Amino acid sequence: MIDVIVLGGGIVGASAALVLAQKGQRVALVERDFCGSQSSGVNYGGVRRQGRPLHQLPLSQRAHQLWADLPGLIGIEGEYVRSGHLKLARSPGDFSALQAYADQTRGFGLGLQLLDRSELRKRFPWVGDVALGASLCPDDGHANPRLVSPAFARAAQRHGAAVYEQAEVIRIEHDSRLFQVHCANGLHLQAPWLLNCAGAWAGKVAAQLGEPVPIISAHPAMLVTEPLPGVMTVSTGVEGGGIYARQVARGN
Numbered sequence: 001m002i003d004v005i006v007l008g009g010g011i012v013g014a015s016a017a018l019v020l021a022q023k024g025q026r027v028a029l030v031e032r033d034f035c036g037s038q039s040s041g042v043n044y045g046g047v048r049r050q051g052r053p054l055h056q057l058p059l060s061q062r063a064h065q066l067w068a069d070l071p072g073l074i075g076i077e078g079e080y081v082r083s084g085h086l087k088l089a090r091s092p093g094d095f096s097a098l099q100a101y102a103d104q105t106r107g108f109g110l111g112l113q114l115l116d117r118s119e120l121r122k123r124f125p126w127v128g129d130v131a132l133g134a135s136l137c138p139d140d141g142h143a144n145p146r147l148v149s150p151a152f153a154r155a156a157q158r159h160g161a162a163v164y165e166q167a168e169v170i171r172i173e174h175d176s177r178l179f180q181v182h183c184a185n186g187l188h189l190q191a192p193w194l195l196n197c198a199g200a201w202a203g204k205v206a207a208q209l210g211e212p213v214p215i216i217s218a219h220p221a222m223l224v225t226e227p228l229p230g231v232m233t234v235s236t237g238v239e240g241g242g243i244y245a246r247q248v249a250r251g252n
């Protein structure tokens, strides 16, 4: 007997499976490819609070506490580092926006530090002249999503979840009591609860159940360089968006 079927083994599905299993639910996690092989394994890997909208910050703070003990949660370090997150201002307007954000978020404990041009140069001499100031969140950082995301699924498994990989869900029915979930490999599961954690494909899954959700997917906008001499010590973005970058210990 299964209590919950989790459809999709990305960070969303795998972490849901982990927490449900920890709480004693009987969980089946079903993944078409390999857990963490889609968006959850190939993104930038930023783990930050700075810049998030105010309504997300209580949840972000809770996540920040959980990340502090990643080995305790999923059994690996995941190359998680609290390197700091630096947001650059390229105009006085950008700097005012960073100041306003620091004021608005003061009660959330992000510990933001506003750096003027000379302070920025002193602490981060590699930053180009175009930056005239910045905001630093010293305890934000980054991790290796390729390691972290599959580790959530393995942790769920250790807590008793059944993990089915290379099992594409092709048909879902609800018989007024249970969800009946059929996979391309012949696997058939049934449970009173189904979590749709199919990421960019979640709209298709929802449509099968008569609840279409408009989702569009965008193509990768990230690149990884060859290893370069160590330069960047913090995960870095710019106010207003446009580009962000980080450098890992290997130099990429």
Ligand SMILES: Cc1cc2nc3c(=O)[nH]c(=O)nc-3n(C[C@H](O)[C@H](O)[C@H](O)COP(=O)(O)OP(=O)(O)OC[C@H]3O[C@@H](n4cnc5c(N)ncnc54)[C@H](O)[C@@H]3O)c2cc1C
Pocket (backbone or CB within 6 Å): 007, 008, 009, 010, 011, 012, 013, 030, 031, 032, 033, 034, 035, 036, 037, 038, 039, 040, 041, 043, 044, 045, 046, 047, 143, 144, 145, 148, 149, 167, 168, 169, 170, 197, 198, 199, 200, 201, 202
């Ligand atoms: C450590 C970390 C850092 C991150 N940092 C950033 C960042 O800096 N910037 C940023 O923009 N985002 C970041 N992200 C977020 C990331 O880009 C994605 O938005 C997020 O991981 C999506 O998770 P997901 O589980 O919803 O989707 P996915 O990882 O895509 O997982 C969905 C899964 O569902 C499976 N699936 C789909 N259809 C079916 C089916 N029919 N049957 C079975 N399985 C199916 C897919 O194969 C896939 O594995 C980060 C994520 C992590 C883990």
